[in-house]
Amino acid sequence: xxxxxxxxxxxxxxxxxxxxxxxxxxxxxxxxxxxxxxxxxxxxxxxxxxxxxxxxxxxxxxxxxxxxxxxxxxxxxxxxxxxxxxxxxxxxxxxxxxxxxxxxxxxxxxxxxxxxxxxxxxxxxxxxxxxxxxxxxxxxxxxxxxxxxxxxxxxxxxxxxxxxxxxxxxxxxxxxxxxxxxxxxxxxxxxxxxxxxxxxxxxxxxxxxxxxxxxxxxxxxxxxxxxxxxxxxxxxxxxxxxxxxxxxxxxxxxxxxxxxxxxxxxxxxxxxxxxxxxxxxxxxxxxxxxxxxxxxxxxxxxxxxxxxxxxxxxxxxxx
Amino acid sequence: xxxxxxxxxxxxxxxxxxxxxxxxxxxxxxxxxxxxxxxxxxxxxxxxxxxxxxxxxxxxxxxxxxxxxxxxxxxxxxxxxxxxxxxxxxxxxxxxxxxxxxxxxxxxxxxxxxxxxxxxxxxxxxxxxxxxxxxxxxxxxxxxxxxxxxxxxxxxxxxxxxxxxxxxxxxxxxxxxxxxxxxxxxxxxxxxxxxxxxxxxxxxxxxxxxxxxxxxxxxxxxxxxxxxxxxxxxxxxxxxxxxxxxxxxxxxx
Numbered sequence: 107x108x109x110x111x112x113x114x115x116x117x118x119x120x121x122x123x124x125x126x127x128x129x130x131x132x133x134x135x136x137x138x139x140x141x142x143x144x145x146x147x148x149x150x151x152x153x154x155x156x157x158x159x160x161x162x163x164x165x166x167x168x169x170x171x172x173x174x175x176x177x178x179x180x181x182x183x184x185x186x187x188x189x190x191x192x193x194x195x196x197x198x199x200x201x202x203x204x205x206x207x208x209x210x211x212x213x214x215x216x217x218x219x220x221x222x223x224x225x226x227x228x229x230x231x232x233x234x235x236x237x238x239x240x241x242x243x244x245x246x247x248x249x250x251x252x253x254x255x256x257x258x259x260x261x262x263x264x265x266x267x268x269x270x271x272x273x274x275x276x277x278x279x280x281x282x283x284x285x286x287x288x289x290x291x292x293x294x295x296x297x298x299x300x301x302x303x304x305x306x307x308x309x310x311x312x313x314x315x316x317x318x319x320x321x322x323x324x325x326x327x328x329x330x331x332x333x334x335x336x337x338x339x340x341x342x343x344x345x346x347x348x349x350x351x352x353x354x355x356x357x358x359x360x361x362x363x364x365x366x367x368x369x370x371x372x373x374x375x376x377x378x379x380x381x382x383x384x385x386x387x388x389x390x391x392x393x394x395x396x397x398x399x400x401x402x403x404x405x406x407x408x409x410x411x412x413x414x415x416x417x418x419x420x421x422x423x424x425x
Numbered sequence: 426x427x428x429x430x431x432x433x434x435x436x437x438x439x440x441x442x443x444x445x446x447x448x449x450x451x452x453x454x455x456x457x458x459x460x461x462x463x464x465x466x467x468x469x470x471x472x473x474x475x476x477x478x479x480x481x482x483x484x485x486x487x488x489x490x491x492x493x494x495x496x497x498x499x500x501x502x503x504x505x506x507x508x509x510x511x512x513x514x515x516x517x518x519x520x521x522x523x524x525x526x527x528x529x530x531x532x533x534x535x536x537x538x539x540x541x542x543x544x545x546x547x548x549x550x551x552x553x554x555x556x557x558x559x560x561x562x563x564x565x566x567x568x569x570x571x572x573x574x575x576x577x578x579x580x581x582x583x584x585x586x587x588x589x590x591x592x593x594x595x596x597x598x599x600x601x602x603x604x605x606x607x608x609x610x611x612x613x614x615x616x617x618x619x620x621x622x623x624x625x626x627x628x629x630x631x632x633x634x635x636x637x638x639x640x641x642x643x644x645x646x647x648x649x650x651x652x653x654x655x656x657x658x659x660x661x662x663x664x665x666x667x668x669x670x671x672x673x674x675x676x677x678x
Contacts, residue, residue: 115588166593169567172558193588196547197570200555204562209522209639212547212554223641229648231550234444235453236646243639249554282567286594290587301677325677333464336611343608349549350464350607358677368440369549375650379675381668382655390442393655397671401661409662413669414678 107131107220110156110182112175112189113138114198115166119190122255124150126217126248127188129256136266137178137187139163139171144266151260154267156182162275166194167283172201174273179206179245181271185221186246195249203247210247211239215254221246232349232372253376294328296345300357301327304347304374305335308363308384308403312340317407318362324414330354332364348373362403366391383407426579427481430473431539433528433560434466434486434501436494437550443647450644452518453550462497464607465545467504471612472575472605473543474505480577483507485537489527491516495628502623503615509628510535514635518551522638525559531631532564541582542602546570553640561602569595570604 109127111134113120127134128151135154136147144155156178162170175198179187187202189195191213203210211217215236216227223242229251230237241248296302303322305315315329322329331341333348347354349369359377364370366382366389374380382395383403392398399406438444438453439461445454462470473484486501488494489512498509512531519527532539542564544557554570561568574585584595584603597603615623658667672678 117589168569193571196554197558200558201562203555204525204559209520210553210555211640213552230552230645231444232552233648234440235446236648237551238643238646240641240643241639242641281598282569282595284593285596288592288594290590290592295590325672327677336608339611343611346608358672358675366442368442368444371442379671381658381671387657394650394652395655396652397658397668398655399658399660399664399668401664405662406664406668409665410668413665414672417669 108133108135108182108184110135110137110179110184110187112187112195112198113143114171114189114194115192117190117192117195117252119192119195119250119252121150122252123188123190123195123250124152125255126214126250127186128260130186130217135182135184137175144268147266148263151263152266153263154269156269156271158271158273160273160275162277162280162283165284167280168194168197168201169282170275170279171198172205173275173279175202176205177273178271184245186224186248188248188250191249191251199247199249206245208243208245208247209241210249211241212249213251214248215251217246217248231368232353233375234368234372294326296328296330296347296352297354299328299354301325301360302330302347302354302356302358303327303360303362304330304332304364305362305403306332306364306370307334309335309340314404315341317404317411321360321407321411324411327356332370361391361395362407364391365389366394426577428476428540428577429482429537430476430484431532431537431542432466432469432473432484432486432501432506433542433544434462434470434488434497435545435548435550436460436488436490436497437463437548446645446647450646451642452645460493460496462500463545463549465547465549465605467612468607468609469543469545469605470501470504470506471610475610476575476577477507482540483537485510485535485539487512487528487531489514489519489524489531498628499623499626500615502626503619504613505619509626511628511630513630513632518642519635520638520640520642521553521555522559522640523635525556525563526635527633528556528560529563530633530635534631535629538600540599542566542600544602544604546604546606557602557604564602566600566602567597568602568604569597572603572605573608575603575609
């Protein structure tokens with residue numbers, strides 16, 4: 107059984123996709139759109155790579171990627187194609203699925219069977235629920251949820267057998283291609299911060315976030331918020347943690363005045379520790395957190411800031 | 426240029442802290458839940474209304490599913506959309522291939538040839554990440570997803586999306602399909618006159634039973650939550666020393 111693992115960008119979930127494919131067969135070929143990506147394949151134990159080349163594919167172009175894959179699938183006839191469950195992985199496999207007329211299961215945590223049908227588990231609602239499903243098709247298409255791959259490593263191989271593949275792509279497919287790209291401003295990013303100090307309805311106003319900003323700065327972290335805060339115009343959407351905002355996995359998530367609806371919980375549930383501060387001890391965020399403080403965040407946070415500063419002075423004096 | 430826009434919205438349950446399941450585990454138990462338009466699609470409706478205000482044209486909103494999807498179509502009308510379409514596909518949840526087929530069928534039944542079709546990047550409940558791409562491919566139109574910025578130019582749209590630490594810009598010729606994300610704008614709350622008007626509006630109904638696709642839901646499950654019981658550190662300002670002890674223990678201060 108042959109499975110193609112498609113690499114669309116540098117997203118780490120590519121390793122998860124390879125891991126899930128290898129759980130099904132030893133015969134896993136990589137598909138890359140950038141020839142330089144071949145160099146790292148031996149480390150992942152991949153012996154065969156299909157390098158897709160065409161002038162339309164010079165920059166990321168989802169439609170053309172999908173069409174190129176549809177042609178490759180026709181030629182190579184794999185049993186399945188897997189890709190990372192990243193934004194681009196999902197986008198490119200959706201194009202492949204639409205063009206090849208095949209079903210696609212997105213964000214799978216498990217894939218089993220040998221086809222006709224495949225048995226799979228996928229996440230729904232960003233992780234609110236798991237869905238067990240069957241996928242019946244001549245070629246199974248799956249994207250793999252980031253982190254869902256097996257953690258055991260693979261023995262590296264010495265060399266990769268490179269197959270060049272040049273699809274026939276109409277010039278029209280260049281219509282969906284990146285025409286401009288800009289790096290966004292640096293700073294502590296919500297997605298990668300080790301500590302996130304986040305506020306919801308309980309913060310009460312845009313001004314109320316000053317205390318959260320102060321604590322985040324002291325801890326070298328970022329400020330987050332719930333959807334209520336975004337909808338009230340207190341914080342920009344780029345600060346929003348949750349299903350339709352950013353999904354984070356910090357060392358510590360400090361949830362202040364956030365009740366913890368499912369849509370928010372799925373955005374922060376991968377945090378290693380959660381500290382909830384809320385006046386309502388029965389709020390879901392309080393009962394599901396690692397640590398909790400019952401009280402008004404506007405009293406608790408300033409006291410925490412004072413305590414951190416006081417200990418810092420003691421450390422400096424004694425050091 | 427004046428624009429005729431179609432916005433596809435989905436009726437999704439609005440769960441609280443837990444998502445209850447039916448006894449057979451096949452569906453979310455919605456007996457005690459409200460329903461809403463998915464957040465991404467709510468932004469799509471808002472953007473369509475704003476684009477029509479600016480450029481002229483019309484905003485049509487469409488929802489496929491059981492007849493109850495009319496509630497979400499009327500909400501979009503209350504936000505300022507001009508026409509509403511219900512695609513009645515019956516009570517069963519559709520797989521993404523079937524959903525796309527129902528939308529494509531309905532688009533063919535309507536008299537307008539839409540310059541722009543807007544969808545949510547993924548639905549808030551099922552999250553299949555593919556219906557917009559399937560609709561676009563079937564209609565032979567370009568599509569880009571994850572969009573958080575739209576500018577209409579003469580005969581094209583300039584689109585922005587954030588991927589990782591970069592912003593990507595695309596320019597698609599019209600007619601096109603755009604899959605948007607929350608953050609594109611801040612959707613308005615419908616006004617009272619808007620709600621009254623939407624309540625009385627005539628909706629167009631298209632009945633269609635698409636062929637099922639190749640992905641079949643067997644059952645839903647709650648994910649395991651292995652977290653230990655929460656440790657109460659204290660009440661009010663007096664909890665500060667215990668909080669800072671934890672911060673030090675975790676190595677974050």
